[in-house]
Amino acid sequence: MASASLLKSSPTVIDKSEFVKGQSLRQTSVSVVRCHPTNAPSLTVRAASPYADELVKTAKTVASPGRGILAMDESNATCGKRLASIGLENTEANRQAYRTLLVTAPGLGQYISGAILFEETLYQSTVDGRKIVDVLVEQNIVPGIKVDKGLVPLAGSNDESWCQGLDGLASRTAAYYQQGARFAKWRTVVSIPNGPSALAVKEAAWGLARYAAISQDSGLVPIVEPEILLDGEHGIDRTFEVAQKVWAEVFFYLAENNVMFEGILLKPSMVTPGAECKDRATPQQVADYTLSLLKRRIPPAVPGIMFLSGGQSEVEATLNLNAMNQAPNPWHVSFSYARALQNTCLKTWGGQPENVKAAQDALLTRAKANSLAQLGKYTGEGESDEAKQGMFVKGYVY
Numbered sequence: 001m002a003s004a005s006l007l008k009s010s011p012t013v014i015d016k017s018e019f020v021k022g023q024s025l026r027q028t029s030v031s032v033v034r035c036h037p038t039n040a041p042s043l044t045v046r047a048a049s050p051y052a053d054e055l056v057k058t059a060k061t062v063a064s065p066g067r068g069i070l071a072m073d074e075s076n077a078t079c080g081k082r083l084a085s086i087g088l089e090n091t092e093a094n095r096q097a098y099r100t101l102l103v104t105a106p107g108l109g110q111y112i113s114g115a116i117l118f119e120e121t122l123y124q125s126t127v128d129g130r131k132i133v134d135v136l137v138e139q140n141i142v143p144g145i146k147v148d149k150g151l152v153p154l155a156g157s158n159d160e161s162w163c164q165g166l167d168g169l170a171s172r173t174a175a176y177y178q179q180g181a182r183f184a185k186w187r188t189v190v191s192i193p194n195g196p197s198a199l200a201v202k203e204a205a206w207g208l209a210r211y212a213a214i215s216q217d218s219g220l221v222p223i224v225e226p227e228i229l230l231d232g233e234h235g236i237d238r239t240f241e242v243a244q245k246v247w248a249e250v251f252f253y254l255a256e257n258n259v260m261f262e263g264i265l266l267k268p269s270m271v272t273p274g275a276e277c278k279d280r281a282t283p284q285q286v287a288d289y290t291l292s293l294l295k296r297r298i299p300p301a302v303p304g305i306m307f308l309s310g311g312q313s314e315v316e317a318t319l320n321l322n323a324m325n326q327a328p329n330p331w332h333v334s335f336s337y338a339r340a341l342q343n344t345c346l347k348t349w350g351g352q353p354e355n356v357k358a359a360q361d362a363l364l365t366r367a368k369a370n371s372l373a374q375l376g377k378y379t380g381e382g383e384s385d386e387a388k389q390g391m392f393v394k395g396y397v398y
Contacts, residue, residue, distance in 0.1 A: 054219060062265060067110075067111055082098075094351070116223070156199060183223060192274065204249075226250055227269050231274065236272060239274070261301040291329070317337060335370045340370075342363065
């Protein structure tokens with residue numbers, strides 16, 4: 001039972017017990033009851049993860065100045081689409097050849113701090129027999145792993161999706177750690193044209209939080225990625241409104257699941273208009289909206305914000321990142337790009353062995369440009385027309 005003391009109040013308030021139907025309300029003085037619990041329940045504090053120090057160190061390494069993430073975790077089916085665009089068959093040998101090209105680019109680690117791999121790639125070797133994980137470590141690049149199992153329809157929603165993969169995740173992340181991975185990635189999406197519904201936002205946030213907690217328990221730094229798709233005709237203000245809601249939910253559930261913020265990385269979408277919106281935004285507008293969002297929603301304990309490109313052109317993604325780094329930020333603001341790093345590289349290679357060096361040079365050019373953008377020193381001079389071509393695909397499946 002709680003003890004109580006009665007203190008006489010000076011102001012008068014309406015006492016509901018004095019209300020009689022058909023009569024006016026009378027004012028009367030009232031005593032205020034202040035309760036002082038004597039047996040308040042104690043809070044249970046969760047023990048720190050045995051990997052806590054390592055998680056912080058890994059996150060800081062990935063979020064190091066002038067460097068970002070190469071996202072090369074395309075599923076075999078998606079990789080097949082990329083290979084088909086240059087006339088190659090989707091075979092393991094062709095996937096291996098392309099991935100070898102990427103990870104062996106000389107000096108890549110000067111600009112790239114982490115590489116997200118697909119499961120096949122984590123266990124794969126280069127064409128000359130070296131483990132891809134070992135090649136990355138030699139380049140001072142932290143190996144990461146895609147752990148989600150893809151998007152499926154969300155029952156009860158407005159044709160929206162949820163991300164599957166929590167079943168068996170603990171055992172898989174433990175195995176990935178043993179194989180050399182040190183961070184993980186889980187991508188879920190939110191669609192503005194389809195709502196987004198409260199159900200879809202909550203499902204995305206909860207799934208990300210459970211994944212993040214499980215990953216940290218296995219020693220992997222979780223990349224938290226609720227991608228707000230570019231699809232739609234909406235303006236930048238609508239994107240900002242939705243993003244605020246999504247990130248509020250995400251961080252609420254991260255806290256509920258005892259996720260250590262110092263041991264995570266974020267992979268958000270930039271705040272831009274929908275891809276089909278007639279009113280385009282300048283890099284400065286994108287930077288202003290995006291940084292405003294981050295300051296309202298992201299705790300400074302988070303070490304790194306690694307933006308996805310989401311179908312922007314190579315140059316557009318770099319210009320927007322550069323604009324966000326014109327003044328100091330509470331976090332490391334950088335990139336985690338797939339197509340915005342690989343597009344010109346892939347087309348330059350064309351599946352021809354004699355083009356490997358030229359393709360690697362194209363990859364290094366993009367990596368260096370984004371490295372400069374992370375430092376706020378990118379100018380955009382000398383960019384090719386290819387790098388300026390947009391890569392948005394409506395209804396894109398990763």
